[in-house]
Structure formats: C-alpha cells, structure tokens
Amino acid sequence: DAGVIQSPRHEVTEMGQEVTLRCKPISGHDYLFWYRQTMMRGLELLIYFNNNVPIDDSGMPEDRFSAKMPNASFSTLKIQPSEPRDSAVYFCASSRRIYEQYFGPGTRLTVT
Amino acid sequence: AQSVAQPEDQVNVAEGNPLTVKCTYSVSGNPYLFWYVQYPNRGLQFLLKYITGDNLVKGSYGFEAEFNKSQTSFHLKKPSALVSDSALYFCAVPGNYGQNFVFGPGTRLSVLP
Numbered sequence: 001d002a003g004v005i006q007s008p009r010h011e012v013t014e015m016g017q018e019v020t021l022r023c024k025p026i027s028g029h030d031y032l033f034w035y036r037q038t039m040m041r042g043l044e045l046l047i048y049f050n051n052n053v054p055i056d057d058s059g060m061p062e063d064r065f066s067a068k069m070p071n072a073s074f075s076t077l078k079i080q081p082s083e084p085r086d087s088a089v090y091f092c093a094s095s096r097r098i099y100e101q102y103f104g105p106g107t108r109l110t111v112t
Numbered sequence: 113a114q115s116v117a118q119p120e121d122q123v124n125v126a127e128g129n130p131l132t133v134k135c136t137y138s139v140s141g142n143p144y145l146f147w148y149v150q151y152p153n154r155g156l157q158f159l160l161k162y163i164t165g166d167n168l169v170k171g172s173y174g175f176e177a178e179f180n181k182s183q184t185s186f187h188l189k190k191p192s193a194l195v196s197d198s199a200l201y202f203c204a205v206p207g208n209y210g211q212n213f214v215f216g217p218g219t220r221l222s223v224l225p
Contacts, residue, residue: 004155033212043156043202043215056212091155099146099206101213103155 004104006092012110018080021107024073025094033101034067034077035091043091049075082111114139116203118216125193126224133188133219135203143205145186146213147177150200159201162186173197193223 005024013019025032033048047057052069060067064083069075079086089108093101115138125131137143147159160171167179177188188201203216 042217045207045212048212093155099144099161099213100158101156103157105153105155 004092004094004102006090006104006107008107009105010108010110012112013082014112015083016081017111018078019082019086019109019111021077021090021092021109023075023077023092023104025075025092026096026102027073029094029096029102030072031095031101032069032075033093033095034075035093035103037089037091037106038087046077079109082109084111087111114205114207114214116205116214116216118201118203118219120219121217122220122222124222124224127195128192131190131193131197131221131223133201133221135186135188135216136184137186137203137205138184139205143179143181143184143186145177145179146204147171147175147186147188148202148204148215149173150202150218152199156202159188195223195225197221198223 007022030051034046035043037043046059047067048055049069065079067077087110089106091103091106093103095101117136119134145162148156149159150156159175160169162169162179170176175190177186179186200218200220202218204213207214
C-alpha cells in the first residue's frame, strides 16, 4: 500500500489566492482527518470524516476554510482567500481501527 | 476535557544511553494513551498505545512506555538510544468524540553520536 498520499507537497501562493490541498486515504480506511501544524500552535485537528460524512469541524479556523470528501478515496481542503497566517504544514490522516491513524507526508503551505 | 502535557521541549541523550520522554495526562474515565513520532519532513507515525493490561507496553523500533496510574504518567523509554531516534515525539489521548486525538506539544529528542 502506498500509504496516505497528499498533493502538492509544497505550495507557495500570494495572499488572497485560493489554495486547494488534496488527500487520498489508504484504501479501506473509513476515517479521514485534516490537521494543521505550526510552531506556535502545534498540531491541531481541523476536521474529520467518517464514511465521507463530516463528523467534527469545530477545529476549522473560519469560513475561509472548507473541506470535502466526495468519495472514499479523495478529500480536499480549500482555503479561500488565503492569508499569511495560514502558512503551516497541513497533514491528512486516515484510519480503520480506532485510534491508529496513518499520516500522509504533509503539504507545506506558504502564503506571502 | 482530555489533555496531555509533555514537560520537556527538548531532550538530549548520548547514543547508547537510555532515553526517557515524559508525558502526563488528564482524562475522564479509563485512559487510552498513545505515542507518535515525527521524523524530519515526514508525517506522524504510530509508535505504541496503552488501552488496558500490562503497564509496560512495547512498540515499534525498540520503544516501550510505562503506564503509571497513580502518577498519571505514560513515559516513553528506550534502553539504548540511536542517532536515528532523533525526532519529534508526541503523546496523545482520544478527544471528546472518541475518534480524534488531543496531541501534546511534542518533545524534540536529539541523540548525539
């Protein structure tokens, strides 16, 4: 298995632009998680899905952030418009068994 | 609310020496406790977990963790550190909804040759 796949690995964009991060979970996993990691705030859960349905989005910072999971093998996290404070590493993780999440390599986002 | 604390931002240890990375927890009910490791420019990897049973839990890469209920601690240990163990280590507990995690702030381990 290739593990959790995230794209792009690096994204540099200007303030105000739309950013879309992509994730392909491990086949057979029915939970998918989006995290954000910064030096200041550490690792934060943004949203998670079960069977493609959003369960908890209380970590989504504001309306500029949105996440979708149109099918079991694909999810997106969109930021529109982006701001410099959104600069972070964004991780996607998936799991089948409770509490054993498998993380992707992350997308490093820089907003200038 | 569920929470974990990692009192040390940084731990330095010489190669071949034993290492300990500390974690204390505050949870309601029976604790489920986890350790994850993050190598440079990589995502987090599961190391080990405590759900129930023996207080000493063995995990990947020769790591183990000791659950101590009276001290509400779950310290990560390894008898002999390797330079390749240098990484960021996170202690975690399940969040209020059961499937998500509350992660500690992380402890950076540096193993010096």
